[in-house]
Amino acid sequence: MCSAAFRERVRAIAAVAVAVLAPSVGAIPSPALAAADVTQVRVEGGIVQGVMSPPGAAVASGIVSFKGIPYAAPPMESLRWRAPQPPATWSGVRRADEYGASCPQEAPPRFVASQSALTMSEDCLTLNVWTPVMRDRPLPVMVWLHGGGNDAGTGSQTFYDGGAFARDGVVLVTLNYRLGLLGFFAHRSLRTGVPDGEFANYGLLDQIAALRWVRANIAAFGGDPGNVTLFGESAGAQDAILLASSEMARGLFRRAISESAPPLWDSLPALAQAQASSAAIARSLGLPGNDASAAQLRAVPVENLLALGGEAELGPIVDGSFIAAQPAVSLKLGLSVPVIIGTDEGDGSLIGEDADVASLFPGLSAGDLAFVRARYQARGVSGVKGNTAVARALGSAGFFAAPARWLATQTVNAGKPAYLYRFRYIASFFAGRRTTATHGSEIPFVFETFPPGILSETDRNVADVLHGCWVAFARTGKPDCPGAGPWQPFDPRSGQEMIFDAHSSVGDPGDNDILDLLQRDLLGHS
Secondary structure, rough: OOOOHHHHHHHHHOOOOOOOHHHHOOOOOOOOOOHHHHHEEEOOEEEEEEEOOOOOHHHHOOEEEEEEOOOOOOOOOHOOHHHHHOOOOOOOOOEOOOOOOOOOOOOOOOOOOOOOOOOEEOOOOOOEEEEOOOOOEEEEEEEEEOOOOOOOOOEEEEEHHOOHHHHHHHHHEEEOOOOOHHEEEEHHHOOOOOOOOOOOOOHHHHOOOHHHHHHHHHHHHOOEEEEEEEEEEEEHHHHHHHHHHOOOOOOOOOOOEOOOOOOOOOOOEHHHHHHHHHHHHHHHHHOOOHHOOOOHHOOOOOHHHHHHOHOOOOOOOOOOOOOOOOOOHHHOOOOOOOOOEEEEHHHHHOOOOOHHHHHHOOOOHHHHHHHHHHHHHHHHOOOOOOOOOOOOHHHHHHHHHHHHHHHHHHHHHOOOOOOEEEEEOOOHHHHHOOOOOOOOOOHHHOOOOOOOOOHHHHHHHHHHHHHHHHHHHHHOOOOOOOOOOOOOOOOOOOOEEEEOOOEEEOOOOOHHHHHHHHHHHHHHHO
């Protein structure tokens, strides 16, 4: 199982996994609103007016972005710790040229695309849409769930700009959802009179509300509500998988992409455990533990909740309804939708230099650890910091690659296609500074949001291939991406997967024996 220490590292680092790009990216200014009627769209709440990009572009080549559209009512005061409610309507035309506020978190999110997203507020349930102006048929839709450990991040970070997807004929949606204690809290007083499934996992309920908004409104932006792909990275990838295995989200999307989901074998808090933790949190807030009322809890200033820090946060909870069972149990039958699932070669970069291999994986025997060390040493994973290097390599395998391969296997065995990948490419501007593709490093390749002028030809080719795979999958359900050769659904007998590198192709990842060992010892079966 994943250690608490590892989860804390994920929470601390995942939200800024590609932070090194930030000094070059900077903030994206909001251009002046275009006057063309193509920038106005009517949604359920009223009319929104977006921005033509680039400013002054001809309609034939233009992309329109709509930012800060409310998909649910502000979950404040009496609506805090309730299932999301419909947003208020408005009269006239609502400007959609600025991102909405980010959901409250310990520190303002970094590397956001506008000053407005630096504001943190419980009034944060907004989404953003990018769409091409010219279209002759309904377009595929992709909905992005940001990472950050479910207690950090925002849908408006610079590297989530959807312009490249819109350029290639995809309607792209990013969104904010409740985080930390505001998103995952299970005090028993909040359950009174609440239907099953509308309790505890408020951040996931927000994601479902956004998907329902997409189903109801995305046709007005040129999107096909029957062809939606849900994708995310890190915690967002985990959430996408949880939604793909939940009855409450059935029918809201057709396929999913999971980029570096945290350990799918890890145990989530059970309801009784989460309720006990919630009572302890109430006591730390000066309230009478289990006896605190819903009104008392909702009256706590948000600053007081944030001041408790990460130790007081729960994350997704097995409530018996929304999340019916532990993922290691519910996912044995695989996913009910086609999926691309994979990892970065160096996802274990989240593990600190003081990591001890044995403590990360207490379920491994001394003999297994010796085998793993020997295998990694044969692959050149050694040196002065050899223990840290082995811990990170084993963390990549045990926390990310092995669970991804297991879920791909279960999904294929259930009759749905699953496409397994490993991202290994190190961008040219990291030469000499990185030895592996670290956690989150695929994101700007997927979105093609690198700052201009820093990419080599090979960098651009890798971005075109990876981005093209995701676009093709959203269009047809098959990742037929140019430049990477044929990519067939995962075959557990061969163990081959798509390797994204300077020259991408399907091949043997080279560590299937280690993945076999980890799956046997950590999950309990092969």
